[in-house]
Amino acid sequence: MSEQPRRSVQDPDPEQSAVFRRPQGVEGSFDSRRRGDLPPRGIENTPPTPxxxxxxxxxxxxxxxxxxxxxxxxxxxxxxxxxxxxxxxxxxxxDPWRDPASGVVVGAPALTEENSDKDHEPTPGPLLSAREVLFGRRVHPRALAALAAVALLLAGVGGFVGRITAEEGNPLTNPDVTLAKVEPSVDRPPGTVATVAARVVPAVVSVEVQVGSQGGTGSGVVIDGNGYIVTNNHVISMAVDTPEAKVFTVFSDGTRVPARIVGRDPRTDLAVLKVDVANPTVAQLGSSEDLAVGDRVIAIGSPLGLESTVTSGIVSSMHRPVRLAGEGTDTNAVIDAIQTDAAINPGNSGGALVNANGAVVGISSAIRTLGSSGQSGSIGLGFAIPIDEVRRVTEQLIRTGQFQHAKLGVNAKSVTDGTEGGAQVQNVQQGSAAEAAGVAEGDVIIKVGDRQVASANELIVAVDEHRVGATVPITVVRGGRELVLDATLQ
Structure with missing residues (x-):
């Protein structure tokens, strides 16, 4: 194997040099100054530049x-x-654009269409402030005057167009109309609801009870010029045994004064308050015995805290035994109620039920509803304590602070034979008026005095009508026979 002669880098291969060498007479890569001296090489010239x-x-x-x-x-x-x-x-x-050894990088377009449009938009000039316009002498005074004149003109035209639009935009309106008023006043004869309400409303108050963070509201009626007010026991019972409890009364004119409890009777659901007010308006007390079913009555009170509310209706029934058992109170009463369809709601309790002459004939106490806890409102079944019973109880409460009830001394339940009802004696209390009169267990009481007894509740109200010590005939049915026994109530 023969050894090839070694060549220097500066000594190129003759064959490669013949292929890649510069043409004769060219010394640099681009020698434009000698371009015209280059001999033709047989290569066609490029077409002319567009x-x-x-x-x-x-x-x-x-x-x-x-x-x-x-x-x-x-x-x-x-x-x-x-x-x-x-x-x-x-x-x-x-510069990578001039460096042959730089890498190839594809970049973003030099100029987008959006930027091209923005570049051709004229650059906005600096904005002038109001101070510069008015005092900077940047705007000619005549231009300012012309601008002010144009603004005034536009304001005048706008006002004129607005007036025309307001006056003629709606052909149904008339800005110059004045409605006529009838001069004669309304004639309200005596006995109308408005006349009665104007006379009785000042004598009816709202009762507010505050016990810590709890409270309740009801109504009351001024029954004496010394400041005595009658209300229901269940309205104020929560304040009886609580030292920090407070009771207030609010009159129809807005006067709000504290009240003290004079006395109360849970068995009739009545209580008396005392306020220190000079010359209060006193309600006139009528007679409940003069009422008849169908008579017009008016209820005045503070239902749901709405003071001085007046509703009207008629007497729906008389001598309706209704048991009162207020939740959260010690009331456990049976009243010989006046039933009315005048709207009565929670808060009316203790308010006045008056007749067409403006005389109080009852104290509103209870309602019958279809909802739970009596919260569904009035459905035309309201009950009031007859004023004759109220007068008898409140007089004794004012005099002594308490009321004594007559007692027969029996426990009874309601029974019926299909045609008539009565109160069957379950037991006779030892030493009671019933035992002394000879009433026995199992007897059915059907009459007390002149009043028929058809249920156990009616027996209670029939006995309560009499005073302590009164001798009352008691009619009983024993073994199918009627007996009349005289009992001296204790």
């Missing part, structure tokens, strides 16, 4: 600057404008 490209990318007319500055040429003058400096400058060696 006029659009030549216009866009050609050198300015009369410029002899080359695209590339040959190494060793002097730096362009600092006074030469940037757009006339040579494209190949001192930084060209670090």
């Amino acid at each position: 006029e659009a490209l030549a216009t866009a990318f050609s050198r300015p007319p009369g410029s002899a600057e080359a695209l590339q500055r040959a190494p060793g040429d002097p730096e362009p003058s600092e006074r030469t404008p940037p757009d006339e400096q040579l494209f190949w400058n001192s930084h060209g060696e670090r």
Whole structure:
């Protein structure tokens, strides 16, 4: 194997040199100054440059600057404008566009369509403040005067158009209309609801009870000029045994004064309060015995805290035994109630039920509802304590602070034989009036005095009608026979 002679890097291969060497007479890579001296090589010339490209990318007319500055040429003058400096400058060696060894990177378009549109938009000038317009002498005075005149003109035209629109926009309106008023006053004859209410409302008060964070409301009626007010026991019972409890009364004119409890009777659900008020309006007390079913009555009170509320109706029934057992109170009463369809709601308790003459004939105490806990409101079934019973109890409460009830001394239940009812005696208390009269267990009481007894509740109200010590005939049925026994109530 023969050894090939070693060549230097500066000594190229003759065969490769013949292929890749420069043409004769060319010394640099791009020698435009000798382009015309190059001999033809048999290569066809490229077609002429399009006029659009030549216009866009050609050198300015009369410029002899080359695209590339040959190494060793002097730096362009600092006074030469940037757009006339040579494209190949001192930084060209670090410019990837001029560095043949730089990598190929595809970049974003030099100019987007959106940016192109924005670049062609004119740059807005600086905005002027109101101070500069008026005092900075940036605007000619005549221009300011013209602007003010235009503003006044527009304001006048706008006002005129607005007036025309307001007056003629709706043909149904008339800004000059005045409605006539009837001069004669309304004639309200005596006995109307309005006349009665005007006379009785000042005598009816709202009762407020405060026990710590709890409280309740009801109504009351002024029954004496010394400041005595009657109300229901279940309205104020929560304040009886609580030292820090407070009771207030609010009159129809807004006067709010504290009240003290004079006395109360849980068995009739009545109580008396005392307030220190000079010359209060006192309600007139009538007679419940004069009432008849169908008579017109008016209820006045503070239902649901709405003071001085007036409703009207009729007497629906008389002598209706109704048991009262207020939740959260010690009331456990059976009243001989007046039934009415006048709207009565929670808060009416203790208020007045008056007749067409304005006389109080009952104290509103209870309602019958279809909801639970009596919260569904009035359905036309309201009950009031007859004023005759109220007068008898309140007089004794004012005099002594308590009321004594007559007792027969029996426990009974309601029974019926299909046609008539009665109160069957379950047991007779030892030493009672019933034992002394000869009433026995199993007897059915059907009458007390002149009043028929059809149930156990009616037996209670029939006995309560009599005073302590009164001798009352008691009619009983024993073994199918009626007996009349005289009992002296204790």
